[in-house]
Amino acid sequence: MSKNNRKITSARLLSEYEDLFRCPICSNPVEVVNLRSLICSNGHCYDISRQGYVNLLSHPPKTKYDEKLFESRRMLNQSGFFDPLIAQICENMLDELNPAGKFIKILDAGCGEGSHLSNIQQRIIQQSQYKLLGIGVDISKEGIHMASRSPSTTLWCVADLAKCPFTDKPFNVILNILSPSNYSEFHRMLEDDGMVIKVIPGSKYLQELRRMFYNQTDRTMYTNENTLELFKRNFALVDIKPVQYGVTMENKYIEQLVHMTPLSWGASEELIQQVLGQDRLEITFDFSVLLGKKMKAHT
Ligand SMILES: [Zn+2]
Structure with missing residues (x-):
């Protein structure tokens, strides 16, 4: 779907359900105008992006x-x-x-x-x-x-x-x-x-990462x-x-996991590199x- 079509499709969907919305500034009702913007009765205007x-x-x-x-x-x-x-x-x-x-x-x-x-x-x-x-x-x-x-x-x-x-x-x-x-x-x-x-x-969520990053500190416990x-x-x-289960993560996923978790933000660069160097890790999801x-x- 091209971006323009996506914008129009979303604007139509938004227009169908505009009654669910209200203006976050003044709480007045809003409506979709010209398939381009959501506008409240006080004139506060929110544009629909090209992606919709x-x-x-x-x-x-x-x-x-x-x-x-x-x-x-x-x-x-x-x-x-x-x-x-x-x-x-x-x-x-x-x-x-x-x-x-x-x-x-x-x-x-x-x-x-x-x-x-x-x-x-x-x-x-x-x-x-x-x-x-x-x-x-x-x-x-x-x-x-x-x-x-x-x-x-x-x-x-x-x-x-x-x-x-x-x-x-x-x-x-x-x-x-x-x-x-x-x-x-x-x-x-x-x-x-x-x-x-x-x-x-x-x-136990990501406990293996916690152990590696925060060994012997109280941040190991959550x-x-x-x-x-x-x-x-x-x-x-x-x-x-x-809901608790284990997954085996290949190296390319370990990198994504380390990027997305705030756990790594306080760990030393050396420790982070050590974790990123692993071929695979068993990780607990909890x-x-x-x-x-x-x-x-x-x-
Ligand atoms: Zn408003």
Whole structure:
């Protein structure tokens, strides 16, 4: 698909679902004008890019995520290493969704370069009769730019999670995978019987790398207890599923893994080179998949 076609296809899709959006500055309704921009009733204007995503940030953020990091993530995310995790997320979702076969709207909050959301959508469509719309949001323009490169029927937006450009309660599912949360916004946007699926790393996640980088320091140990507690203060925890498995990573993937993980940021160059020199590594993937619903007080 040429870039121009992609822009028009996305603008049409955005126009079909413009009711889900609101202006992140003044909260007024927005509409797609001339298949080019999303404009609110106060005149705040957000352009649709040539790739078809819409940038709803008024100021670019300062992040340390660059394009190279998203390329590393994309390569790993599309390599199949996360398949058992994606399968578990879809299973949880299908177990909880109302089987009446309605139209499901999924928001991936902090979608990065978008592979997880695309893989989840594909799997849900293969395994069920649901019609669905996926919307991926990330504060990083580099991530969203990369996400919108693949042909898909997903809407991709650059936006701040603290000021999400969506109306109240349009979403049946909010995904939040290995990414920071904004629980008050999640509450605002989630329909009353909707679900939040949050993935957090388990204590053994990448433990081999931790050992190599931080041998004999307290950074070897990782606990997700605080993250779990915070989740439970905001949503009723309906289910928590551990997903743990080992993968053998060839050298080309080790390099991507080291690039994408903040673990390496504090390690010495010598240690990093030592890890990058390995032919292959056995790496533990360990996650908890949390499924939460609104507590009665919040509905
Ligand atoms: Zn506005």
